[in-house]
Amino acid sequence: MTELLTFGETMLRLSPPRGQRLEAVREFEVVVGGAESNVATAAAQLGHDVRWVSRLPDSPLGRRVIRELRSNDVTTEIVWDDRHRLGTYYLEHGSDPRPVNVVYDRADSAFTHISEADLPIGTIEAADVVHTSGITPGLSDVTAEVTETLLETASDSSAAVSFDLNYRSKLWDREAARDTFESLFEHVDLLFAPERDVSDVLGIDEAPEKQAVRLADGYDVETVVITLGSEGALALQDGEIHRQSAIETETFDAIGTGDAFVGGFLAEHLAGSGIGRRLAYGAATAALKRTIGGDAALITPDEVAAIVNDATEEISR
Amino acid sequence: MTELLTFGETMLRLSPPRGQRLEAVREFEVVVGGAESNVATAAAQLGHDVRWVSRLPDSPLGRRVIRELRSNDVTTEIVWDDRHRLGTYYLEHGSDPRPVNVVYDRADSAFTHISEADLPIGTIEAADVVHTSGITPGLSDVTAEVTETLLETASDSSAAVSFDLNYRSKLWDREAARDTFESLFEHVDLLFAPERDVSDVLGIDEAPEKQAVRLADGYDVETVVITLGSEGALALQDGEIHRQSAIETETFDAIGTGDAFVGGFLAEHLAGSGIGRRLAYGAATAALKRTIGGDAALITPDEVAAIVNDATEEISR
Amino acid sequence: MTELLTFGETMLRLSPPRGQRLEAVREFEVVVGGAESNVATAAAQLGHDVRWVSRLPDSPLGRRVIRELRSNDVTTEIVWDDRHRLGTYYLEHGSDPRPVNVVYDRADSAFTHISEADLPIGTIEAADVVHTSGITPGLSDVTAEVTETLLETASDSSAAVSFDLNYRSKLWDREAARDTFESLFEHVDLLFAPERDVSDVLGIDEAPEKQAVRLADGYDVETVVITLGSEGALALQDGEIHRQSAIETETFDAIGTGDAFVGGFLAEHLAGSGIGRRLAYGAATAALKRTIGGDAALITPDEVAAIVNDATEEISR
Amino acid sequence: MTELLTFGETMLRLSPPRGQRLEAVREFEVVVGGAESNVATAAAQLGHDVRWVSRLPDSPLGRRVIRELRSNDVTTEIVWDDRHRLGTYYLEHGSDPRPVNVVYDRADSAFTHISEADLPIGTIEAADVVHTSGITPGLSDVTAEVTETLLETASDSSAAVSFDLNYRSKLWDREAARDTFESLFEHVDLLFAPERDVSDVLGIDEAPEKQAVRLADGYDVETVVITLGSEGALALQDGEIHRQSAIETETFDAIGTGDAFVGGFLAEHLAGSGIGRRLAYGAATAALKRTIGGDAALITPDEVAAIVNDATEEISR
């Protein structure tokens, strides 16, 4: 009875108070974050039945991760690993002209040792939507293989397969990522990709509308969403382009914005809404996320609906 | 020897750190707040002899309230109640497009059980100005009656009666509020009202200048101040309209802005200043309040005067 | 597939930092606590399938409660109430000779408005053990009736009924409590009761062994556990007395000790262990709880087992 | 209508979190403290009408001091100084075998510039008890003179004069202190003195009972209280010795214990109680103080009475 199943690594996120440098840090605020569990949280907060599949160290730190996800109403299905570590990442908040600084410390984490045997095949086949991101295959050779198996399994069942490109230059180079992405696209039904990555990684250096068409046609993807940062997003479905502007925010914490967008979009996909409404919910969930500390979009359906309605009214005036 | 006596309920205010959702709160910052004690604080900080009359639970929480007000230099005159609770309110700070969220938990508080016998008649009669707000009669049938008695008593003595409309839709509906307000107006000398409430609650859907005239004439109110949010305020006195623009601020905490305005205005009223200066002090006190955490305007006469002078200079250049 | 179902009210617990008086509080640490959800947490942490049934306000504060319980691995089954409040309690930590001070603010909470229709009959009937405490019937006339229905329903099914006396003098007087307790005992299979309450409330002013016999015989209770504070506990089952000494602790937070004892005991009951082992697990879980901040026993099966084994070894040396 | 008037310097107290060294401090907890205002607070909390007379800088820091004292229900009568500083002291909490470390930074404070003209003669003459400590004359030549005038004035009126020896070796040497103390004793009715100071500073190296007799006879002091640390205290009045044992505590913050003792004692003096009860209230107030962070005894009459009754019961058993 899982509506959305997401698969990926989640880390401990450690951040100093605002205005304090990492090299002088005295105390860390601790939350958990990972692209796919962030998506899971957003969709679960919006009322869907969501399951996150992963591998974690059998330690208080591994339990720390699932405690937070369970409180977000995400069901967790975990393979416990008693030999490897929990990935962590350090986040130093920025302030113009000083950018946010992220220091990853995720090498050799329990998740990078996941195996095909760890995949809950039955659960995957029974899901309505299966989602992962381009970070997952980039973590290790093993995760690349397991990702392929996951998408294949989902694709062979009735599940819709959702994939967020999420290219991370600190993990792998563009060529390796491109090869892997292209081999995965055949299983994908819903593709989310930032304009810049489509251009830089996939080599499609065109206007976003053209990018969407090239991706949809080239890889037979049903729905392509190109995200445009402060310009919003656009989607191609059934040969038609749909545009969504971004919502202005007083940003408190920008980490997880893209994941919130995907989570909001998928929530409306599960609700059976049309593409316009899916985009609107994605944008509203992303905007709310930016006002909240941590990776996760702790929002309610009412709050998102209110933003969507406000934005709609503004347009109709 | 009381210059200003205010009457109303004060609550414990509990707010999570910025960026933290109420549903995930781990720690609350604690202050006290209430419309009429906020007014009292602003006027006391500006150097006046101010007394706040109320009913509180005879508990550490009731004492928490008076400890803070005494430190603000407000004299407290309390009826102690050993059966009922202290009202509280939860405040979640907002960030665009997420609004501030206030959750009231004030039902059945000690204050709602106040009785006419609790009113210190002698003290009321000896005050220069007696102030309460539209929240007070909206709390319970009992408080509505006691409010009427208070205003009558003050009106029958030499005290000037000040009333801030402060309609709260979470407390009562518009019709009930309108009836009550209209019956109280006859005792009122100084009326503060937001443009929107005059329109929505009192049904006077006109330009603010007209609203002021209608209120002054209709209820024989000596001075009517219509507050206009970011547009400032205007006052009608002796048939003349006086305008005050709002002062731009980098807002830290907007709660209590309106009360600070009233407190600043009344302080200059007590000082015998003209209407223009009263409005200017109201606006400056309100602006300073917005830069300070908590409900209360912890300001000094010098700080307010500096803002007033700056604003004046700007205009005169 | 619920092993343990608990039923009762859970509140927000607000406590100032150590050494700070409630009447001067500037910040509250926030956790949630309630006798029956505390029991649920302890048993869930020990690996059992536990469900907590309750009624909560449909607000961020109600959601705050279930977020914490879900993170403790407790399944929540909630009736959402959109009219009433969340109970809270204020906890001031003590330090000899100053006692812990608890100020309850739970009157008229959503839970006190629970109705029989809110009980999930099927779930109750399918549980292995159904547990509540003497606080629940003491909250309102309604909760007293619903408690009776709950215990009857459970008793009529195959569920074992567990009841912790938990008399609270701030809720009701001894006579009322006694009458209610006595009418509930007929449904009870497992009774936990502090020696003092058996004496003061039930009027059985005898040695604890005798108290156990009187309760077991008088009300046909299968297992009676008399708790003795720093003297540990004793249990009567099948006519035999079993003793358990308390484990010495460096106490950090004593709130919830008794609930942890019940949770540890019930966990071993569910595991099919004998009475001696149940008592040992109760005592060890309680001891660990005292070292942890908050109401809840965030412990692991290994940690509890280690204490049990240490204590056993000590005896055997 | 002042029952107790105290006179002395109050400082800002800055202390690092426990376990953090002063030389590595990152944040200070801030309270205010001063021997005489500590006494004032204890007596005010016990329900008496108390006034504290002092001189403070006309700055936010000076106002910081009176805000805290007013919240403690102490009336403040301040001469504002626009040229000198606020005294501060740094307090590093200790832990055996590392002692508490106090670093004073009080030289040249506004208080050390007080003058006789600053004394509110009328208020002093109208007080029931006037209290200061041996710290006050030790701060500067000026404060020594003003102290003498204060005690003379009080002594010449109907006020009882209370004096706590409080020798501080960091302020002056023993000879200077002895000379000053001896010249002040003629005005004193109630003398509090630690056994060690009587021996080391006043040169009376005898058993405490003898010390009391020597002081009472030698300086014609009506009541002499010799404090004995963990041994409690003894008092000599009307030729009779009364003993009071100390109450065992789990100490959170020992600073201000002696002042709380004096405040509790004087509160019962004002209440007209006998010497035994005054000593008992002193000891109970002191014990409670040790459980509370900061210099001030934030206690209630009921809490102190409960300790006194407990201690009494223990003895009577």
Added chain:
Amino acid sequence: MTELLTFGETMLRLSPPRGQRLEAVREFEVVVGGAESNVATAAAQLGHDVRWVSRLPDSPLGRRVIRELRSNDVTTEIVWDDRHRLGTYYLEHGSDPRPVNVVYDRADSAFTHISEADLPIGTIEAADVVHTSGITPGLSDVTAEVTETLLETASDSSAAVSFDLNYRSKLWDREAARDTFESLFEHVDLLFAPERDVSDVLGIDEAPEKQAVRLADGYDVETVVITLGSEGALALQDGEIHRQSAIETETFDAIGTGDAFVGGFLAEHLAGSGIGRRLAYGAATAALKRTIGGDAALITPDEVAAIVNDATEEISR
């Protein structure tokens, strides 16, 4: 082997959390700050060998200062004083229209008792650049004399002498400052001065370019930098004017901006860069400083270079 030697007073800086008034402060954040040690930190963080010479109390507070400077990679050369205090300053963060409020408490600090004998002559003579500011001679008659000796000594050796005007009206009046400054200028090679001080204190009320020329010519100063606040800065060297615009920032803490500018400038001076690059590094270091809490510019060479390059690119586009 010292590249930069700076000389001056450093204080403990105590600031309440944002939004909290100094008069209601409950906790202070603690850092250290002083114009010359701030300059030292910026240059040391940029990779230079920097030494700070000063006088401090021989106490945990004096050690607090050097602990922080050593962690910033500044070598400290301290004369320890066992009689005088550490200067402190209180900083209340502002928010428009409420300005930052600084309360100095630095009178009679150990530094004001420095003597010529305390100067490490050999170290001074061996430094490449010797820097102090106009605050130092303003602290006491003694510091004025020692400053003159310092500059003379440096000037007579091969060291370049750098001086930042830094007029503080709370320390001395304009006439005294002017006389002292003018007598020091003869030793100065690099002069930093805010446009306003050149006008108000030195009496050169002209356009900044003219001010630079007047200073360079009048006092034979090799390089004159006039700082213009949000307008950036300009420098005169070899008869040519060089301009530097300010970099826009989202400011977290503006204290120390000017010192960071000087530190960045001197770092490039030591690196042998031309005047344009020195100005650019000054501006970038200053901009980064504004995003960081505390007085000190905890930055890296790479971060500063990135800002410089960004700014350059912007211009070249």
Added chain:
Amino acid sequence: MTELLTFGETMLRLSPPRGQRLEAVREFEVVVGGAESNVATAAAQLGHDVRWVSRLPDSPLGRRVIRELRSNDVTTEIVWDDRHRLGTYYLEHGSDPRPVNVVYDRADSAFTHISEADLPIGTIEAADVVHTSGITPGLSDVTAEVTETLLETASDSSAAVSFDLNYRSKLWDREAARDTFESLFEHVDLLFAPERDVSDVLGIDEAPEKQAVRLADGYDVETVVITLGSEGALALQDGEIHRQSAIETETFDAIGTGDAFVGGFLAEHLAGSGIGRRLAYGAATAALKRTIGGDAALITPDEVAAIVNDATEEISR
């Protein structure tokens, strides 16, 4: 001119507030810790010229480590690694019967990739004492080899070689440790070893006096110190046994106690003191450490001397 050179890994230490479980952690206190840098800190605080040699990631986290050590007055000589991570460890404070819980996350740290080429041979040869611990060779094959080279180099120069056994079962098994330790002993002049490790790891299951003799004779070690936990320590030198009792403490943070002992001992070794005084300083430094948060002994020579003198006086009475 280095008196003491220590070599080893230092990690970031992350600990939740007391009473908070690691699996529910919301904020970490951050300090740095490592056996050999802890020893370095203690000796540096006691006034010696101390250098710590290590390898760290070239990142803000690596700089975090040296910032703290420099503030402790330790000179750092670092090889910067731009590919590997910083080791971390998680510390959950305990409370009886719940033990302290340490979770290491140090695998594959920059330090484990140190090479012989990284050793500063000249600096090592010029040191008076070279110290490392049994943790260092246990980290990786590479560190085992480098440790051997370090001790050989030191041994071949005039440096005294100090070695603290410090067996960590989480790093390697006893057999591997024993073989490595035994091969290192030939270079060692000063050996510190806990009684239990000598028994369990080295297989010398005898009374501590015998253990010392066996080690001294078997491996030709000049001075052997056997540490006995709460029983203190004993040393064998020149064939004579010297005993030192432990000093009772109110423990705040026990981590680093053993390192503080070694640091205190070595400080007196460097001062040329006899074996009794070295032991006494070791014990006093260790006792003070236990009262201070973090791994490091932030103490002063005077504080240690006071404890030593107190302990001596106690004995001599």
